[in-house]
Structures are given as C-alpha cells and as structure tokens.
Amino acid sequence: MRVIAGTARSMPLKTVKGLDTRPTTDKTKETLFNILQGDIPECRFLDLFSGSGAIAVEALSRGAAYAVLVEQNPKAAECMKENLIFTKVADRAEIQKCDVLTALHRMEGQKPFDVIFMDPPYNQELERQALGYLAHSSLADEYTVIAVEASLETDFSYLEELGFRAYKYKKYKNSQHIFLQKL
Numbered sequence: 001m002r003v004i005a006g007t008a009r010s011m012p013l014k015t016v017k018g019l020d021t022r023p024t025t026d027k028t029k030e031t032l033f034n035i036l037q038g039d040i041p042e043c044r045f046l047d048l049f050s051g052s053g054a055i056a057v058e059a060l061s062r063g064a065a066y067a068v069l070v071e072q073n074p075k076a077a078e079c080m081k082e083n084l085i086f087t088k089v090a091d092r093a094e095i096q097k098c099d100v101l102t103a104l105h106r107m108e109g110q111k112p113f114d115v116i117f118m119d120p121p122y123n124q125e126l127e128r129q130a131l132g133y134l135a136h137s138s139l140a141d142e143y144t145v146i147a148v149e150a151s152l153e154t155d156f157s158y159l160e161e162l163g164f165r166a167y168k169y170k171k172y173k174n175s176q177h178i179f180l181q182k183l
Contacts, residue, residue: 001025001026001054002026003058004026004029005033006060006061007089008089009061013053013054013057013086014052014083014086015054016051016076023051023052023054024054028149028175028177031177032055032170035170035179036115039114039145040062040064041063041064044066044112046067046117047118048100048116048118049070049071049100049119050070050071050077051119052083053079053093056068056117057083057087060084060093061089065092066094067092069084069093070096071095071097072098074097080095100126100129100130104130104133104134104137105133112140112144114144116147117146118146119149128158131148131159134146135163142181142183143181144181146164146179146181148178149175149176150176151174159180160183163183164180164183165181166179167180
C-alpha cells in the first residue's frame with residue numbers, strides 16, 4: 001500500500017497485520033480521490049474508522065489543511081501515527097483513539113468538516129449509527145461531502161429518512177462508495 005499522489009506520492013504505508021482492519025486497495029483509493037479531488041485542497045477532513053490512516057494520509061498529501069483520524073484499535077492507531085510521521089503530514093493531523101461515536105461527541109460544537117470519510121467494519125450497521133449522529137451534528141452541514149465505504153450488501157434505504165441524499169454510487173468488485181450530503 002502506498003500514497004498515490006501529492007507531497008507524499010509513492011511513499012509506502014504500513015498496515016496492521018491480521019484481520020482487524022481491511023485496507024482500501026490502491027486502485028479503489030485512486031478512484032475515491034478522483035471523485036473527491038475538487039473537495040480536498042485546503043479542506044478539513046474527518047476519517048472515521050481510520051485503520052492504518054491511509055485515506056487521511058492521502059488527503060493530507062493532496063493538500064487537505066487538517067485531518068482528524070478516529071480509530072479505537074490500539075495497534076491500528078499506532079500504525080496510523082507511524083504513517084503520519086513517515087509521510088511528514090503529522091503536524092496537520094489529530095488522532096482520536098476511541099470509538100467513533102465518542103469522538104463525534106467530543107468534537108461536537110466545532111465547525112463542520114468539508115469531507116467526512118468512513119470505512120467501518122462491514123455489515124455491522126456502524127455507518128448507520130455514525131450517519132444518525134451526523135444528521136443532527138454541527139460537524140456536517142449541507143456542504144459537507146460524506147463518503148462511505150461499505151460492502152455491496154449494505155442497505156442504505158434509510159438515508160432520506162435521516163436527512164441525507166446520495167448523489168453518487170461507485171461499485172467495485174467487493175465494495176462500494178456512496179457519496180452523500182445533508183438535505
């Protein structure tokens with residue numbers, strides 16, 4: 001796994017050994033950032049369920065002003081810290097070692113993020129819990145781009161009832177990205 005573009009281009013990233021995390025492949029990451037490219041420069045980026053931190057590192061490498069990475073797995077959080085330092089973007093990043101809902105509660109009252117990315121463990125409805133919180137939170141407004149990585153089987157039929165609209169779907173072999181905004 002490596003950084004695709006920007007100041008840290010081609011730098012290798014560490015991943016957590018074992019099955020606790022599921023790193024986004026370089027090809028999927030490249031497609032994601034091709035879609036988000038206009039939203040990244042100078043943005044405030046929130047990476048929920050961060051794993052190794054590869055998505056936030058990519059955003060920072062491509063010009064995001066600031067990123068918050070949220071991960072409760074201690075091994076993954078340590079890996080994430082090492083990746084941020086190695087790619088020389090740690091000065092623009094904050095790590096929150098806790099579960100996503102705790103982190104969101106801690107940050108409540110801050111100005112909205114420009115881009116929120118989440119890649120929770122598949123098929124546990126954790127994205128629904130996070131979106132349920134964000135629906136009434138100061139951390140996302142109608143201009144915030146929310147990108148969710150999920151299994152192909154994930155049901156998103158509840159989005160409108162939570163106050164979100166999906167404006168783009170990108171399906172891959174084993175996963176999908178859904179791009180949302182608040183109504």
